[in-house]
Amino acid sequence: MTLDLTDTELVDLSIGIEPDAPSEPFPGSVEYHSHEDGAELLAENLHGLGIEDVDAADFPDGIGLAWEEVHAITHTGTHLDAPWHYGPESGGEPAKTIDEVPLEWCRGNAVVLDFTWKEPGSEITPDELDAQLEALDHELAPGEIVLLETGADDLWGTPEYLTEFPGMSGAATKHLVEQGVKVIGTDAYGFDKPFGEMGRRYVETGDEGELWPAHFAGRDVEYCQIEKLANLDALPRRTDVPLVTFPVVVEGASAGWVRPVAMFDETLGGEGDA
Structure with a gap:
């Protein structure tokens, strides 16, 4: 179907760069x-x-x-993390910087998984991902984009935005990437559980696996993540969401700012493909 932008509903899924934002630990x-x-x-x-x-x-x-x-750092506002962010190698190969991420990864159909029920500080597991997909009667396809709705974007503009959200586990991250997913997004501040929770668990257990496990999964499997999404609850459907999320090119960088936009055909009431 040919895309006619004059009949397209656009849903902005981004948070911008705001001076001295209280929801940023390193505000621009x-x-x-x-x-x-x-x-x-x-x-x-x-x-x-x-x-x-x-x-x-x-x-x-x-x-x-x-x-x-x-x-501002490249991780201010809504941004796409490149594999280089996680470590110098990904899957035994040199990790891609943001200018090396294929644009093909950054456009396609997205599925939105509901984790608004998860407790802040907890981790999303592979079984919970599968349960959400089963509830949607949806099977992932290679190249599909997965978006995690936690509801944390409602806290934007407050310090609680930095602490009140669930994060991905390393196993859950690998579970999606091993099914052909190259981009995973969250409407929370971070992809992992909150900083303080990771630090507390590490001190309590001495287990280094408590420190940024979802990010560091990218050292084994190649993927990108979008952090600080917004407005996922404004999407008219949960599956087959046409999405573009192209990053700003910063040479050799670990991330680039993005303005993810979902597009729907208004002539079909948001039910058809854009």
Whole structure:
């Protein structure tokens, strides 16, 4: 079916980069340059090119172009983690950086699994994934994207966003990737259980497997993960969700910002393929 964007409903599944967001442990900052600043900066740019006879006041209405200067890690806001994030190798091969991730991985049909019932700090297991798929009467296909709905995005803008969510286990991560899934997403802050819970369990047990087990599963099996999704509850269906989630290319980086968008054919009431 040909995609006609004029008849397509778009569902934005992203959280943006917000200055000093309380839900970010490493919040980004944004320096805003006004139109007046822009006139000064553009005039200075021309001066640097040897064109001295242009001043800020010479621009129409004395104003130039507005722009912003962003200081943020690539894991700020909604982003796609590349295999390089998890370690230098994945499955015995050099791990891909974000600029090496195939675009084909980042578009396709998604299935949304409901884990809003899971306790914060707990881990999602392979059996629980299978149970959710069975409830949807859905069998995974290679290349399908799996999205985990925890409801944690309701806490965005609060410090609780960093602590009140369940995470994936290493075994659950491998379980999906071994079925041909290349991209897994969550609407929570992190893919693993919360930082504090991982640290507490490690201190209690001495088991290093408690530390970022879902991430480190990517050292054995190759996949990408989307963190900080939003609005999964706004999707009109749970399976066969047409999704694009292309990352911004940052050379040699462990992640890239994404704006995942689900697309539905409005002429079919959201029931048909986009």
